[in-house]
Amino acid sequence: MGDWLLNLPVVWMAFVVFAGTYFVAAVVHFAVTRLAVNDRARAFKGLSPGMLPPLGIIFGLLVGFIAAQVWSDFEKAKVAVVTEASALRAFNLLAGKFPAEQESQLRSLVGQHIDDAVNREWPEMARQRASFASLPVKLIEALNSALALTPVDEGQKLAQREMVDALERALDARRQRIIISQSAVSPVKWAGLLLQALCAFVAIALVHSDNRATSAIALVLFATGVAMSILLIGCYSRPFTGEISVGPELLKEVMTTVAAPSSTH
Numbered sequence: 001m002g003d004w005l006l007n008l009p010v011v012w013m014a015f016v017v018f019a020g021t022y023f024v025a026a027v028v029h030f031a032v033t034r035l036a037v038n039d040r041a042r043a044f045k046g047l048s049p050g051m052l053p054p055l056g057i058i059f060g061l062l063v064g065f066i067a068a069q070v071w072s073d074f075e076k077a078k079v080a081v082v083t084e085a086s087a088l089r090a091f092n093l094l095a096g097k098f099p100a101e102q103e104s105q106l107r108s109l110v111g112q113h114i115d116d117a118v119n120r121e122w123p124e125m126a127r128q129r130a131s132f133a134s135l136p137v138k139l140i141e142a143l144n145s146a147l148a149l150t151p152v153d154e155g156q157k158l159a160q161r162e163m164v165d166a167l168e169r170a171l172d173a174r175r176q177r178i179i180i181s182q183s184a185v186s187p188v189k190w191a192g193l194l195l196q197a198l199c200a201f202v203a204i205a206l207v208h209s210d211n212r213a214t215s216a217i218a219l220v221l222f223a224t225g226v227a228m229s230i231l232l233i234g235c236y237s238r239p240f241t242g243e244i245s246v247g248p249e250l251l252k253e254v255m256t257t258v259a260a261p262s263s264t265h
Contacts, residue, residue, distance in 0.1 A: 005234065006241050006242045007126075007241065008243075010242075010244060013234060017230050018227040022227070024198065025201055026219075032044065032205035032206060032209050032215070033212050036210070045209065047206045051207070052204065052207060055196070056200060059197060062189075063229045063233070066185055066189050069183075071236060073239055074246070077181070080176040080177040080180060081173070081248070082250060083170075083172075083176075084170050088113075088170050088254045089253075090162070092254065094159045094162050094163045095163065102145075106146065109139070109141050109142035110254070111255055113136055113139045116136075117251055118248045118252060122240065126238075126240050128181060128182055131178070139170060139174070143171075177246075181240045184237055193229075193233075197226045200226075201219060204218045
């Protein structure tokens with residue numbers, strides 16, 4: 001499915017998908033009814049109605065198979081972002097155990113990382129162009145700075161260990177969201193789903209070729225189900241693309257803790 005369609009608002013995506021599906025169903029309906037004359041009409045009626053349930057079941061299985069992958073990837077994307085935001089927030093809170101100058105430096109590095117993630121990485125993930133070639137420089141600097149701290153008591157030693165662990169979780173979560181941003185429904189799966197829907201359209205039109213009204217009603221009903229299935233899969237097919245996507249809101253919330261260093265040390 002094209003980027004232009006996935007980036008449309010849901011209302012317009014629904015309009016395009018439903019209009020396209022109804023158009024295909026209408027073409028099939030009029031083509032079959034025009035061809036259903038004389039010997040062809042008898043041949044069309046010779047198609048057993050028993051073909052329709054297997055075609056519908058196969059279409060349903062394909063939808064379920066693709067939807068399972070799509071929604072699993074979407075949930076994984078949400079978990080990755082939540083994990084990264086939670087780890088960075090924990091780091092900011094633990095930084096309060098150290099002197100104000102060091103705390104401010106550490107929080108500033110986290111803030112710069114979040115700013116880069118929101119303004120550069122998210123648009124790249126939406127276009128599926130994010131890669132590991134671009135390192136999280138500020139996050140790595142924060143990790144090096146945390147390792148270079150000199151704790152003066154047991155509380156700071158424990159805080160330092162937890163800070164390093166939090167940054168490692170954040171780095172791993174970032175890797176996960178970049179990996180997941182590359183996920184999408186492959187063209188082969190889309191082709192298989194659409195071809196199965198087309199086969200069902202043709203079968204419905206052939207079985208009811210002697211009654212145009214019945215054929216039209218059956219095609220409209222099935223086309224509605226097909227369009228809804230395509231719309232739902234399309235909306236969630238790329239976790240970081242489109243109106244329904246995983247956004248950086250949780251990371252932005254962490255920024256509020258960056259600007260307000262703790263006053264207790």
